[in-house]
Amino acid sequence: MRTLLRSELFKITRRPRTYIGFGAILIIVLALEFAFYAEGETLIGLVFQNLESVFRLEGKIISVNFLTYMLLNVLIIHVPILICLVTGDIISGEAANGSLRLLLQRPYGRVNIYMAKWLAGTIYTIGLILFLALSSYVLGYLLFGEGDLIVFRKGIHVFEASDVSWRFVYAFGMGILSMMVVASLSIMISSFTSNSIGPIVGTIAILIVLNIISTVAVNLMQPVLPYIFTTHFIKWQYFFETEIEWSSIYTGVFVQIGYIILFTTIGLINFKRKDILT
Amino acid sequence: MKKIVLFSLFCFALSGITFSQSAYADSLMKASLKRLESIPKYVCDIKILLDVEWINIKERTGKAYFYPPDSVNYEIKGFAFLPKKGYNDQLGAVTEGDYTALLLNKETISNVSCDVVKIIPSDIESDVVLGQFWIDSKLLIRKMTFVTRDEGTYNLYLDYGTEKYAVPKKVTVEFDIKNQELPATMTGDLESAGDEKPKGEKSKGRIEIYYSNYVFG
Numbered sequence: 001m002r003t004l005l006r007s008e009l010f011k012i013t014r015r016p017r018t019y020i021g022f023g024a025i026l027i028i029v030l031a032l033e034f035a036f037y038a039e040g041e042t043l044i045g046l047v048f049q050n051l052e053s054v055f056r057l058e059g060k061i062i063s064v065n066f067l068t069y070m071l072l073n074v075l076i077i078h079v080p081i082l083i084c085l086v087t088g089d090i091i092s093g094e095a096a097n098g099s100l101r102l103l104l105q106r107p108y109g110r111v112n113i114y115m116a117k118w119l120a121g122t123i124y125t126i127g128l129i130l131f132l133a134l135s136s137y138v139l140g141y142l143l144f145g146e147g148d149l150i151v152f153r154k155g156i157h158v159f160e161a162s163d164v165s166w167r168f169v170y171a172f173g174m175g176i177l178s179m180m181v182v183a184s185l186s187i188m189i190s191s192f193t194s195n196s197i198g199p200i201v202g203t204i205a206i207l208i209v210l211n212i213i214s215t216v217a218v219n220l221m222q223p224v225l226p227y228i229f230t231t232h233f234i235k236w237q238y239f240f241e242t243e244i245e246w247s248s249i250y251t252g253v254f255v256q257i258g259y260i261i262l263f264t265t266i267g268l269i270n271f272k273r274k275d276i277l278t
Numbered sequence: 279m280k281k282i283v284l285f286s287l288f289c290f291a292l293s294g295i296t297f298s299q300s301a302y303a304d305s306l307m308k309a310s311l312k313r314l315e316s317i318p319k320y321v322c323d324i325k326i327l328l329d330v331e332w333i334n335i336k337e338r339t340g341k342a343y344f345y346p347p348d349s350v351n352y353e354i355k356g357f358a359f360l361p362k363k364g365y366n367d368q369l370g371a372v373t374e375g376d377y378t379a380l381l382l383n384k385e386t387i388s389n390v391s392c393d394v395v396k397i398i399p400s401d402i403e404s405d406v407v408l409g410q411f412w413i414d415s416k417l418l419i420r421k422m423t424f425v426t427r428d429e430g431t432y433n434l435y436l437d438y439g440t441e442k443y444a445v446p447k448k449v450t451v452e453f454d455i456k457n458q459e460l461p462a463t464m465t466g467d468l469e470s471a472g473d474e475k476p477k478g479e480k481s482k483g484r485i486e487i488y489y490s491n492y493v494f495g
Binding site for chain 2: 050051052053054055056057058059060061147148150154155156157158160161241242
């Protein structure tokens with residue numbers, strides 16, 4: 001299994017598309033952080049326009065913590081696409097170029113091969129999120145330094161700088177879990193097809209549809225929303241509340257783990273039964 | 279004829295009483311302001327507590343630096359919401375121009391009997407349209423109310439300790455505040471997108487500032 005995993009990771013590192021995700025994240029981080037460096041005060045002025053008529057705001061608003069929180073919002077929309085680029089191709093790509101047949105001729109068993117691919121995809125996903133965390137934190141720290149975190153969620157929450165590290169650790173952990181659902185989904189779809197485009201576009205289409213349902217048809221879909229995995233993609237934000245709704249976070253964790261198991265099981269069963277004809 | 283004379287005398291006496299009451303209110307106000315003007319430069323520790331329904335922030339601590347006549351600088355650990363205008367600013371806004379002072383009934387604030395003085399600024403363009411002050415026998419202002427043109431009503435309650443000068447140990451500011459509304463695309467708060475409060479709805483806010491360890495310079 002270790003040899004298989006090493007081999008899968010090697011294949012991922014050899015693909016140019018692997019670095020598209022890291023490059024895109026770096027560009028997003030650089031763009032947002034320098035935009036705030038140049039015009040942050042103006043942007044924040046718009047946000048605080050109403051409050052400044054009543055309050056005298058003392059202290060730094062834009063800090064490394066504020067920017068890292070802002071960049072975490074990128075998770076919901078952009079990172080799933082970047083993950084699909086690699087994980088959606090992980091089985092179907094090899095099926096398309098014929099190397100999957102060669103791999104299956106080796107004495108590893110299909111379960112091990114699928115799980116090695118799933119693990120490699122998961123490691124890539126974790127790497128991408130950690131890269132987002134690290135790049136946004138390091139650059140944010142250099143440009144803005146430490147400071148309290150101001151969060152606009154169900155009102156305004158202000159957290160002391162000393163009270164945010166653990167929240168970010170949990171939030172990024174929750175983000176990794178959500179992105180693992182995306183990776184598992186795209187690997188599952190990848191097991192059904194023999195071309196790379198299908199799983200990537202398919203996964204993105206599913207995410208877009210579910211996101212629209214979750215945000216637009218909130219009232220209509222209310223009864224089923226807790227069971228849709230995209231609903232829980234924003235659960236990381238719950239760690240940035242004064243009174244944390246732990247029960248809601250636990251629900252999010254269980255639902256997402258459930259989906260990871262479901263997608264991986266379906267993919268695995270399909271992969272085991274699949275006729276590899278190319 | 280007799281009735282007319284009596285009525286005229288009554289009116290004259292009444293105007294005399296009103297004038298003397300107004301003069302007393304004015305002198306009381308000026309004496310109180312003089313006590314405030316005598317406060318020298320100082321530095322003190324402060325503790326700030328904010329109570330606004332939709333703002334969650336823990337207690338903040340720091341230092342306040344006062345430079346006569348009315349400049350205050352703060353050195354707060356972290357981010358803090360402070361009143362836009364301190365009691366010095368609001369007081370100045372009402373009393374620096376011409377005004378009419380009226381003496382109202384006595385009232386008790388924090389178990390201290392106070393004279394109530396209403397101040398009506400003469401400047402029709404003034405942002406503060408009305409001020410009311412509760413002044414105790416030591417010429418300390420215990421409560422101030424300001425009715426402003428654009429920002430609603432402010433109430434300031436001042437508690438005093440044992441300091442030599444007219445500096446408070448606690449100031450409570452009550453104010454009107456509009457609900458903050460930000461687009462979800464800006465905040466990332468997609469969940470709350472549907473359940474904002476009606477636009478422009480006002481609620482009451484409150485800031486408590488505790489002052490201690492005064493060092494006068």
